Amino acid sequence: MIIRYSKDHEYVRLDGDVAVVGISSYAQEQLGDVVFVELPEVGKTVAQGKEAAVVESVKAASEVYAPVSGEVVEVNSELEAAPATVNEDPEGKGWFLKLKLSNPAEFDALLSEADYKAFLETL
Template sequence: MTTYYTREHEWIAVDGAIGTVGITAYAAEKLGDVVFVELPETGRKLAQNAEMAVVESVKAASDVYAPVSGEVVEANAALVEAPETVNADPEGAGWFCKIRLTSPGELSGLMDKAAYTAFCESL
């Protein structure tokens, strides 16, 4: 399994044809306390960079974008009742959804861990 990162601070962990998507620890820390997450419906087809979910902190709402194109196969229902999981474990239990990749070639345009870490340090 390989994990890729976007400039919009999403991560996608790819295992075969399925990618698990969430927001990075950097993004979760910047957002502050997450109080609401709007998740995509199963079966929804997403183009790369399309609005995929919404995450709301006490202060503001932020869009979460699809790192690559695909079809939503599962949303993390646990976040509906426990949105704070996004802060507690953003790159683990705080995942947003799983998508079936339709254009795996798009992954080559994303960052690896080292590149993303350098990107965050440059901000």
């Protein structure tokens, strides 16, 4: 399974042609305690760099941008009842949505894990 990151702190974990999208551990640390997650409708098409979901914490509300374009094929509805899952396991059980990729080249252009860690050191 390959994982890539955006400079907006979203991750994409590729499983075949389905991309699992969520926020990075760094992003959830910056947000603090997550209290609400708004997910898109299944079937919605999202474009790279555009809003795909909303996450609210005790500190702020923040958009989750789509790191890749595609059609939403599944959302993590468990987050609606248990938004703190994003804090507990952001890059595992705290995923937000799954997309069927419309342009695989967008995934390839994202940051590798090593590049993302190097990017975080510049912040």
